[in-house]
Amino acid sequence: MEITHLNPPSLHRSPAFSQGVLVTGAHNTLYVGGQNGVDADGAAVEGGLGPQTRRAMQNLLAVLAEAGADQTNVVSLTITLVAGADATEGYAASAEVWGRHATTVQVIQVAGFANPAFVVEVSAIAAIPA
DSSP: OEEEEEOOTTSOOOSSBOSEEEEESSEEEEEEEEEESBOTTSOBOSSSHHHHHHHHHHHHHHHHHHTTOOGGGEEEEEEEEETTOOHHHHHHHHHHHHOSOOBEEEEEEESOOSSTTOOEEEEEEEEEEO
């Protein structure tokens, strides 16, 4: 399996994400459902966007590890924030846990989540060697 990050010279180059990711060869695909900033008991982490983002990313890494993968296998992230949340704070908190592993990313703002204590949710798609 080969993962190639695509950043055409005609598009903005960001160190935080790739414009596209091409996966070739034999691999398994892992779809990670939305991870919130919750502890092992399902309680929302207190402190707002930063702490919840760090925990959501830790939860995402736990799911990846369960499949024998890590953030280098992720080809796409979807980050959903409550409207009005400071995306810059979320990116900084994410980088503390995730590191500098560029992937495609989509950021969405919503009015709220089913649990009003949640302020962020992160889902992912990963390509894992078969």
